Amino acid sequence: MTTRHAITAGFVPLLDSALLVVAREMGFAEEQAIDLTLLRERSWASIRDRLAVRHIDVAHILGPMPIACNLGLNVPAPDMIVPMALGLGGNAVTVSSALWQAMADNGAKADLDARVNGAALRRVIDRRAGPPLRFGVVHPYSGHNYELRYWLAASGINPDRDIEIAVLPPPDMGNALAEGVIDGYCAGEPWNSFGVLRRGGHLATVKAAIWRSSPEKVLGVDARWAKTNPEAMAALLVALQQASLWCSQPENHPALAALLAKPAFVGLDADLLLPALSGNLPVGGGVVQTVGDFFVPNAKAATFPWKSHALWFYTQMVRWRQIGHTADRQRIAAETYRPDIYRAALKDHGIAMPSASAKVEGALIVTTPVGSSGALTLGPDGFFDGGRFDPDDIDAYIASQSTG
Amino acid sequence: MKPSGLNVLVIDENRIRAAIIEDGLRDAGYDRVTVIDNMHGLARCIANRNPDVIVIDLENPNRDMLESMFQLSRAVKRPIAMFVDKSDEASIEAAVEAGVSAYIVDGLKQERVRPILKMAISRFNAFSRLSRELEETRGELENRKIVDRAKGLLMRSRGISEEEAYALLRRTAMNQNRKIVEIAQSLVTAASLLDPGGKE
Numbered sequence: 001m002t003t004r005h006a007i008t009a010g011f012v013p014l015l016d017s018a019l020l021v022v023a024r025e026m027g028f029a030e031e032q033a034i035d036l037t038l039l040r041e042r043s044w045a046s047i048r049d050r051l052a053v054r055h056i057d058v059a060h061i062l063g064p065m066p067i068a069c070n071l072g073l074n075v076p077a078p079d080m081i082v083p084m085a086l087g088l089g090g091n092a093v094t095v096s097s098a099l100w101q102a103m104a105d106n107g108a109k110a111d112l113d114a115r116v117n118g119a120a121l122r123r124v125i126d127r128r129a130g131p132p133l134r135f136g137v138v139h140p141y142s143g144h145n146y147e148l149r150y151w152l153a154a155s156g157i158n159p160d161r162d163i164e165i166a167v168l169p170p171p172d173m174g175n176a177l178a179e180g181v182i183d184g185y186c187a188g189e190p191w192n193s194f195g196v197l198r199r200g201g202h203l204a205t206v207k208a209a210i211w212r213s214s215p216e217k218v219l220g221v222d223a224r225w226a227k228t229n230p231e232a233m234a235a236l237l238v239a240l241q242q243a244s245l246w247c248s249q250p251e252n253h254p255a256l257a258a259l260l261a262k263p264a265f266v267g268l269d270a271d272l273l274l275p276a277l278s279g280n281l282p283v284g285g286g287v288v289q290t291v292g293d294f295f296v297p298n299a300k301a302a303t304f305p306w307k308s309h310a311l312w313f314y315t316q317m318v319r320w321r322q323i324g325h326t327a328d329r330q331r332i333a334a335e336t337y338r339p340d341i342y343r344a345a346l347k348d349h350g351i352a353m354p355s356a357s358a359k360v361e362g363a364l365i366v367t368t369p370v371g372s373s374g375a376l377t378l379g380p381d382g383f384f385d386g387g388r389f390d391p392d393d394i395d396a397y398i399a400s401q402s403t404g
Numbered sequence: 405m406k407p408s409g410l411n412v413l414v415i416d417e418n419r420i421r422a423a424i425i426e427d428g429l430r431d432a433g434y435d436r437v438t439v440i441d442n443m444h445g446l447a448r449c450i451a452n453r454n455p456d457v458i459v460i461d462l463e464n465p466n467r468d469m470l471e472s473m474f475q476l477s478r479a480v481k482r483p484i485a486m487f488v489d490k491s492d493e494a495s496i497e498a499a500v501e502a503g504v505s506a507y508i509v510d511g512l513k514q515e516r517v518r519p520i521l522k523m524a525i526s527r528f529n530a531f532s533r534l535s536r537e538l539e540e541t542r543g544e545l546e547n548r549k550i551v552d553r554a555k556g557l558l559m560r561s562r563g564i565s566e567e568e569a570y571a572l573l574r575r576t577a578m579n580q581n582r583k584i585v586e587i588a589q590s591l592v593t594a595a596s597l598l599d600p601g602g603k604e
Contacts, residue, residue: 041463042463043463045470046462046467049462050500052496052500053493053501075484139468139472140472167468167472167473168469169468
């Protein structure tokens with residue numbers, strides 16, 4: 001008789017909660033004898049609090065957040081590990097129609113090119129009189145905050161001096177934009193499609209254009225729970241991996257959008273959920289742009305918890321003065337992500353696996369087959385400014401970072 | 405209890421619950437209590453009031469914003485999440501369980517804050533209990549209406565008294581090991597299917 005596992009997972013109603021939702025609703029958890037309970041939360045703070053008091057065992061969580069927790073930046077939190085990522089990409093930068101008009105007057109194009117549109121935004125800011133532009137992000141320790149800042153800084157805009165960045169709940173972003181409280185925001189889906197289709201916003205660029213195949217949400221696990229429940233942990237990774245494959249198949253996208261549209265999950269119309277799945281994004285003014293690798297749930301080792309991803313997030317915490325750099329802290333960040341657990345759980349399931357646990361980010365210009373178990377290709381994974389991140393040379397990368 | 409002098413800010417989008425907590429705090433001698441129930445101008449309010457303790461409902465979607473404001477705050481009085489030293493896991497658990505989250509200015513002695521948290525937790529719990537009871541009462545009223553309609557149907561179609569109709573429902577429920585309201589609901593549904601235009 002198989003042992004059954006009871007697992008409670010927290011999630012925030014966003015498109016990339018898909019893997020957890022599908023694992024439960026499409027029977028992948030059940031196949032692994034898991035009773036998966038999903039708890040919907042409205043803030044990352046309450047995800048963290050519920051992990052701390054063991055209301056939940058695992059969570060859909062911002063990639064940098066477990067690192068911040070382990071570094072003592074985000075309390076009260078338990079020690080956390082990340083044994084799996086929940087996909088790559090999925091975010092965008094949406095701006096108000098007024099700001100888009102100004103950017104377009106300065107050369108911005110609807111093709112979402114990060115370099116051209118970043119330069120246009122810089123010209124708008126250079127010529128602007130009055131209070132600085134305000135941008136919203138979802139959390140200080142988020143991919144959104146770091147990729148927005150990366151894009152701005154590489155475009156010659158100082159994110160702390162030339163504009164203002166404020167934290168807002170994603171569901172409030174579209175309204176804040178329409179009311180003129182903010183001029184733009186970087187958020188996950190469906191909140192960009194919502195801003196464009198329901199609140200008159202315009203996409204400026206996307207995460208996939210700033211840094212293609214870049215990390216976003218992960219499975220954050222209470223380390224205490226993982227230690228005492230290794231079998232349940234492994235079973236969950238298998239269920240989530242199968243869910244990720246299901247999510248990646250285009251023929252399932254309409255059903256996935258309909259599933260996520262239910263009030264128990266994301267609770268927004270399916271037409272706002274389909275763009276991220278298909279990669280055909282409404283950019284504003286009725287124009288639809290096809291974006292390669294906009295959101296990648298399964299391909300390109302999208303669920304692999306790369307240590308280089310953890311370390312890049314860490315360098316951004318240092319860059320934006322959330323923490324000072326020490327060798328110890330760097331080690332804590334790298335050890336938060338656990339590819340060893342991922343490998344052990346999935347090795348007997350015929351899943352293509354990278355042979356390394358860290359890689360030079362931004363090194364692949366084209367899709368590249370990699371030496372691994374099974375057929376696996378990675379990339380392209382370039383930063384829009386041609387930047388490269390070598391996880392073996394953190395000190396040099398940190399030293400080379402400017403703040404814009 | 406003599407006034408503690410602590411400056412307490414309560415943030416709760418539920419006005420009734422906010423009022424209940426405010427009353428509790430005032431009764432306990434905290435006379436510097438501010439309540440806000442909408443998030444517009446939150447930053448300005450905090451800057452003006454400079455609270456020692458902030459109590460906010462755990463489910464409030466603006467907590468990430470609130471925490472980021474504290475992080476950026478250049479003020480001397482910088483609020484931090486309560487019980488960050490993990491010395492008091494039972495309190496954290498009771499708070500999360502009740503749906504209370506709190507922030508205190510760094511350096512403030514936890515003994516001074518504990519009564520506030522205790523108060524908030526007990527009032528949050530009392531509020532949930534009230535809401536639950538209200539839900540149950542509403543449910544009971546609904547159920548009674550359904551049973552009354554089923555009794556009416558039986559009385560008319562079989563020419564029996566109200567007592568006999570109720571006894572029949574109860575006997576059927578017992579025989580089928582179901583609730584009376586479930587039997588009544590089946591009857592009402594069946595009647596409306598058989599005679600969609602008819603009045604019961």
